[in-house]
Amino acid sequence: MSFRPLVVVVALSLVGCDADVEANAGPRQSREQVFSYSAPLRAGQTLALRNMSGQLSIEPASDDTLRVVADLAWRGDSALPRDVSFRSDTMPGGVYVCAIVGKGQCTADDYDVNSDGTGMSFRRGRVRLGMGGGSLATVHFRVQVPTGVRLELVMIDGSIVSASSAPVKARGVNGQMTIVTSVGPVNAKTVNGNIDARMTTLSGTDSVVVETVNGEVAAYLPMNASATVDVRATNGTVQSDFAGVTGGSQGINKAITGVLGAGATPVRVRSINGGAALRQLDAQGRPLTP
Template identity: 25%
Template sequence: MLLTLALVAGVAPLAAQDTRFTKEMRPGDRLELQNINGEIRVTQGTGRTAEIVVTKEVKAGDGSLVKAIMEEGTGYVRVCTVYLNRDPNRSTCRGENSGNWSSAGRVRFEVNMHYEVRAPAGVRLEVESVNGNVVLRGIDTPATVETVNGAIDLDGVGAHRLETVNGRITGRFTSSSWSGDLDLETVNGSIELSLPGDFSAQIAGETVNGSIDFGEFPVTMRGKWGPKTFSGTIGEGGRRIRIETVNGSVTLRRR
């Protein structure tokens, strides 16, 4: 399968720093996105070609010390952000991205890499980020998302594992016609789910410092002060939803 890498030039200053990757992918293939600073936005495309456009935003220092690269193997495609301050010839995702200083230890660089992704239907997503929000739109297959400092916003269907340390998680599910479990976890941030009227699941979770609002859903809460746990059966049960937060509220709504 053909791998294409192109630099897209344009009139606007930032357009010259866009990098575009395309790759044909089959259902069941895995698309991995690994970023350090910047937002990742994923929507579902209409064809079999994955398209990833990475926009480099140089805020300070030497922007040439940061780049995006693509790797591919059997059943997967990986696009990642790498730092070149330790190895200017680095060409793989493997390696250390420690610090954002030049090799001489003097020139600091501050660069955001923003990912705009169109993923083919049926492709599994694995997203990792350090500082930046992750937005998923219209995704119909399982996604695993991990970020440290950033919110996660999901609109679509499918079983997912969404995890952040500092940020809220928002999920709007447009259909109940999917199987598999849903795991949501954050330390400092709220979790809010909007579910279809015919949605069925077994739900359980906990929060330490935060309110709980289940609306009309038949969920039982235990604990009033400090840690609070909850569980219940929505509709006919079936799939499992696990929700955990330390400092943040939990809200369930019916669409």
């Protein structure tokens, strides 16, 4: 199987984010499908999808073809903004697709967003923040992913809404995450935002990790989960739907710990400023607690 790499460049003006700049930046504009990419992808392979500002929307495909479309919104008088590029290429075991601003770069292992003093970088699991302004453009990736394809998601400033059928790794800085998969685990971390991670089954030996600094987090596991559980909140509540796990429910440095079944999968749920919850899904994948 082979993939055809594709690079598309459109424009975006990268400016500071103060109120005066916003007020004088011109009318809001948008255009759909400024970028598209498709390729066959097999179960067990990986899609690495990276975005600097906007949204990632992922749903199951009806066949074995990955399809990615990007919509662009911006503020300004230009027909298209300056200085945004989209890159897609193969990597060992899959493909990567990125939205890039300014002099940013994207490879199989690295994602750098930087322009006019703004710097953020991602290297296969870690996001490093630099100093600088914000962007007046947003990218909405709309994705159809084949059955069994693993996801590695990066959303620097915006939301993730994902439904798939294989393990998911997600990293963010500002924004909400809603991640649903029929085959976990989910490993999701952000700085500012809520995370809702739901897994109807667990496979392999990797850990479930759901963590934020500022926000509410909830990990939903199947009712017959085999897991070693550690749920903690520094300033907030901790809750569990599962019998056999113990701990406090409110206050400072509260924790719930315990073993479900044979304890096969480590489960770590954390919030510094916000609540942390371990939730249960029934046999049909419905939450025990609404």
